[in-house]
Amino acid sequence: MSLVTAPSEAASPGTIATVIAAVLSFSAFLAYMMWRVCRSAERAERDPKYLRRRLIRWGMLYAFTLVIGIVEVATGKEPAILLLGLPITALIAWGFFRKAMKIRIPPEQVDRN
Secondary structure, three states: OOOOOOHHHOOOHHHHHHHHHHHHHHHHHHHHHHHHHHHHHHHHHHOHHHHHHHHHHHHHHHHHHHHHHHHHHHHOOOOHHHHHHHHHHHHHHHHHHHHHHHOOOOHHHOOOO
16 A cells, blocks of 8 residues: 555545645634733733632642542552652642742732622
8 A cells, every 4th residue: 555646546626625624724723822822921921810820720730630640549540650750740739839829919919808
C-alpha cells in the first residue's frame, strides 16, 4: 500500500472542502483561545482578586490530582511507582497556594458583606 495517491485516485471536491473547512474552523478556535488568554492575563495584571482566584484554582487542581493519585494507588488500580511523582505535584500545588497568599488585595477591593 502506497502512502502517495496515484493521479487516478484524486480526492473528491467534497473531501477537499471538508479539509479546508476543518482547518479554518480549528484556526478560528485557536485564535479565539489565544484572545481569551490575552484578556485573562491583562485582567490578572489589573485585578489582584482575579489573580488570587486563578492561582487558588490551579493549586486546587494539583491538590485534587494528588488525592486522586493516592486513592488510585491505595485501591490497587495503579502501581505504587506512581507515588514517585507525587512530591513534584505537591510542590507545584504548594507553590500556587503560596503565591496566591502573598498577593495583597487593596482595602477598597475587599468585600465587606
